[in-house]
Amino acid sequence: MQVAAYRTLFSIDILHNFHLNNGEERFEDMPDNDREKALRFYRWESLLKINPTTATRRNLERFQFLVKNSSSKFRVLVRVGEDAPQESFIPIEQELTLAFTVEYRDPHFENYTDMPFLVGNKMLFANFQPEEPEGLNFHPIPLDNESEYFSDNWLVSGENFQVLMERYAGLHTGVSPVGLLLIRMQGESGARNVININQSIKITPTVFKIHFNNRRTYWRFLQASSGTEIETNQPKPLTKNGFVELDPEADFDVDAGSISQFRFPNPGIKRINSEGNNYYSEITI
Structure with a gap:
């Protein structure tokens, strides 16, 4: 009985520093063994859902591709010849484009991510310049x-x-994605x-890589019994692990003496307010 052989066609590292940093120590600056430990407890699929569109599902079946994810990677595998590991079992056209919708699995994703709140705008990740719409800022x-964090460079208008x-995914009743992932076999560059x-x-x-940075907010501490309200003079990083x-x-x-009796816990992620260009976390003490 012949067993089908598969290889990785491409993969995408999906990283988020809110989950990977240790307090103020950045994931990228950690020793290798600490990074490996952080990744063991990390699951990008707890944050996002990446689903193939209807047309892409058909192409996955047609070309015998498989989607197999790991804790930090989105991966597409291709079936190859048993004695020809560089040949797809079914020849692949250069113009073949795979499209995936991106949705939030974590409803608080925008609260702890260094990004604008998506009011009208959406995310676009692609390895080529789409032909439509014309003049798209790509x-x-x-x-x-490459060391690039997610920014408004990857945002497009609604x-x-x-x-x-409509061009790559079609219309999906009941689905309201926050982003679109487009991977063409022939990218914008070699x-x-x-x-x-x-x-x-x-x-x-x-x-490829999609790397989200953690949001930094001003921390505003409130004590109703004394009417105390104080806030940090600089934004501080939000992090799931460690302590700031x-x-x-x-x-x-x-005056430091006037607040020496207070303890300052790190904030949660549910209470984030924006005032102008600044973001605030409110903590009751």
Whole structure:
């Protein structure tokens, strides 16, 4: 009995510093063993849902692709010849485009992510410049060796997003995605190609990256019994792991002696307010 052989066609590292940082120590600055430990407890699928569109589901079946995720990677596998590991079992066209909708699994995702709250705008991650809508402000999805955090470079207007959805995803009743992921076999540049020019499978698969940074907020402490309201003089990072220690002398613009009796816990992620360009976390003490 012949067993089908599969290889990685491409993958996407999906990282979030709110879940990976340790207090004020950034994930990228940790020693290798600490990064590995952080990744063991990390699951990107607890944050986001990435689902193939109806057309892409058909293409996954047609070309015998599989979606197999790991804790920090979204992966698409391709069936290859038993004696030809660089040849797709079914030849792949250069123009083949796979489209996936992006939804929030965590309803508080925007609260702890360094991003604007999505009011009308949507996220677009693609390895090529879409032909429509014309004049779209396009920023390619990063590669794994590029140091770029998610920013408004990957945001498009709701109107342009609708055009992209109709072109690549079709209309989905009851589905309201916050983003769209488009991967074409021939990318915008050679480094972002998924397959070789001769349609063979790359020996080293292309690895893209979506890296979300954690939000920094001013921490506002409230004590109703005394009417006390104080806030940090600089934004502080929100983090799931570790603890951010506050210094009464350095982190507040008030007399340190007047607040020496207070303890300053780190805030949760449910109470985030925006005032102008600033974001605030409110903590009752």
